[in-house]
Amino acid sequence: MNITPIGIWGGYPNKNEATSSFLIEQDGFRCLVDCGSGVLAALQNYMKLSELDAVIITHYHPDHVADIGVLQHAAMVGMQLKEWETPLPIYAHNRDAAGFANLSYKGVTVGRELHVDTPVQLGPWEVSFCETVHPVYCLALRFTSNGKSAVFTADTAWKDELVEFSAGADFIAAESNLYEKYVGIIQGHMSGRQAGELAEQAGVKRMVLTHLPQYGDLEEILESAKNAYTGPLEFAQIGKTYNI
Numbered sequence: 507m508n509i510t511p512i513g514i515w516g517g518y519p520n521k522n523e524a525t526s527s528f529l530i531e532q533d534g535f536r537c538l539v540d541c542g543s544g545v546l547a548a549l550q551n552y553m554k555l556s557e558l559d560a561v562i563i564t565h566y567h568p569d570h571v572a573d574i575g576v577l578q579h580a581a582m583v584g585m586q587l588k589e590w591e592t593p594l595p596i597y598a599h600n601r602d603a604a605g606f607a608n609l610s611y612k613g614v615t616v617g618r619e620l621h622v623d624t625p626v627q628l629g630p631w632e633v634s635f636c637e638t639v640h641p642v643y644c645l646a647l648r649f650t651s652n653g654k655s656a657v658f659t660a661d662t663a664w665k666d667e668l669v670e671f672s673a674g675a676d677f678i679a680a681e682s683n684l685y686e687k688y689v690g691i692i693q694g695h696m697s698g699r700q701a702g703e704l705a706e707q708a709g710v711k712r713m714v715l716t717h718l719p720q721y722g723d724l725e726e727i728l729e730s731a732k733n734a735y736t737g738p739l740e741f742a743q744i745g746k747t748y749n750i
């Protein structure tokens with residue numbers, strides 16, 4: 507599978523960029539992981555929007571769903587022009603009833619419910635879930651196909667269960683929104699050190715850091731992750747394709 511970071515920011519996008527989102531592709535099937543602010547513009551650097559086969563949403567914070575509305579407009583226009591043929595499925599949990607209802611729009615997009623204990627077959631992947639520690643209900647995702655796995659932590663504070671969930675994965679996109687001094691002060695996110703410890707304890711083969719803060723010296727986060735994780739590690743590079 508190929509994984510392309512579309513955006514790497516938490517909370518809101520830096521100028522001309524997007525919040526944390528990834529494109530995952532295999533066998534011609536394309537799935538967008540989260541669809542926050544700036545994602546729709548950025549995604550078009552890599553593909554036509556009509557080539558999207560599915561979207562999966564981890565939770566309903568704006569930096570993960572802000573561009574769902576404009577994606578629906580794109581699908582609607584595409585269908586009117588006959589360039590977009592089938593309704594786009596958007597997978598997400600339904601613990602936020604209003605948020606989930608907004609995923610279905612005029613027959614051009616359709617919300618599909620996810621449940622934490624029920625893996626789904628999504629294109630070529632089996633996708634499994636783990637509830638994270640975040641102010642709103644949020645699911646980490648594990649995509650598996652042909653014996654290879656990629657984990658997306660989504661937004662979360664440290665949780666022991668994530669180690670088991672990520673065990674042996676070939677790739678992890680780990681959120682690292684916090685500088686170390688904010689651990690225990692800002693809730694619902696991990697520091698670079700914690701992201702590194704997660705990947706190390708889980709024996710993950712490769713890690714990228716995402717959902718980054720717009721303030722401070724990001725090198726501190728990278729260094730603290732490198733002190734905890736012995737595998738290959740970098741900030742998720744926008745537009746780079748990670749093949750696993």
Ligand SMILES: [Zn+2]
Nearest residue numbers: 565567640661
């Ligand atoms: Zn969030």
